[in-house]
Amino acid sequence: MKAGRTSRTAEAAAALRANHHQNSSNPVFSDPYAFDMTNARWRKLLSNPIFRKILNSTLLNQSLGRLAAQVVGRSRYTEDLLEQAIVKNQIQQYVLVGAGLDSFVLRLAEQYPQLKIFEVDHPDTQKIKIHKLKKLGTISSNVEFVSIDFEKEKLSDALLRSSFETTQPAFFSWLGTTHYLTPETTLATLQNITTITSPNSEIVMDYSIDYKELHGIERIGSFAIAQFTHFLKEPLMGAFESKNLHEAAENMGYIVLEDLSGTDITKRYFHKRSDHIRHTEATHLIHLQIA
Numbered sequence: 001m002k003a004g005r006t007s008r009t010a011e012a013a014a015a016l017r018a019n020h021h022q023n024s025s026n027p028v029f030s031d032p033y034a035f036d037m038t039n040a041r042w043r044k045l046l047s048n049p050i051f052r053k054i055l056n057s058t059l060l061n062q063s064l065g066r067l068a069a070q071v072v073g074r075s076r077y078t079e080d081l082l083e084q085a086i087v088k089n090q091i092q093q094y095v096l097v098g099a100g101l102d103s104f105v106l107r108l109a110e111q112y113p114q115l116k117i118f119e120v121d122h123p124d125t126q127k128i129k130i131h132k133l134k135k136l137g138t139i140s141s142n143v144e145f146v147s148i149d150f151e152k153e154k155l156s157d158a159l160l161r162s163s164f165e166t167t168q169p170a171f172f173s174w175l176g177t178t179h180y181l182t183p184e185t186t187l188a189t190l191q192n193i194t195t196i197t198s199p200n201s202e203i204v205m206d207y208s209i210d211y212k213e214l215h216g217i218e219r220i221g222s223f224a225i226a227q228f229t230h231f232l233k234e235p236l237m238g239a240f241e242s243k244n245l246h247e248a249a250e251n252m253g254y255i256v257l258e259d260l261s262g263t264d265i266t267k268r269y270f271h272k273r274s275d276h277i278r279h280t281e282a283t284h285l286i287h288l289q290i291a
């Protein structure tokens, strides 16, 4: 991330959620705050009818639509599993690691008054986010902000500064972030989570597949996104082979409950859509539980 400013990829993700909310007839994930959460440049573009038409054209839905589906698909999957964790497993702590401009705290914090919500992110992203949240609504008292730079600090040290309870199970979401960290940092963070969580805690995260394993438009798209994020000063650094990631997680004491490929996510959430958007093959979603 470029020092001193909000994550640009977080702004781009919010812009994709905003477009999906505003222009999809059957949204997979609805975020009515996303438009206001993104930056002024994106808001200007999304308000331009010609840009909107091009962005939602069949041609772009078949290419960029894969990235949009990745962004809304990961949020939908996470919130489906979070609801299940709260209702069925009585989990009462939700940690959004690399929360970005996700608006969960405005959309749903009040619906779950017993849930303690921890937003963990880089201080530069968090500063502007808190400002935006305050402008858009009231930050509910069950929300706590915890700042971290993953490359410099352990998640456990950051969380231990907060009211996070290590003796209670927690649900962690870690979306759109491991791509920008080295695989070593991602694995060290997964290991670190095991040191501060109790059994039955859950994690949902997305991870990149090495682009050399991709073919055709997926390989070209993945390369293009790598160039774009490099330009945004948030280069893609982390990719995994699923088998190796599962093995590493299991050795740390996790159970791999589910690992969804792009095709699996498309089948679950993007089946027979009129806009034909489908999930990219370049990323997977994984659901882990601490044994």
Ligand SMILES: C[S@@+](CC[C@H](N)C(=O)[O-])C[C@H]1O[C@@H](n2cnc3c(N)ncnc32)[C@H](O)[C@@H]1O
Pocket: 001, 007, 009, 010, 013, 014, 097, 098, 099, 100, 101, 102, 121, 122, 125, 148, 149, 150, 151, 174, 175, 176, 177, 180
């Ligand atoms: C693409 S955004 C994803 C945001 C959100 N989870 C979403 O799905 O839209 C990546 C997030 O990772 C955070 N991030 C990137 N590098 C980081 C670092 N070294 N330490 C802490 N957070 C970091 C950024 O601040 C940003 O919020």
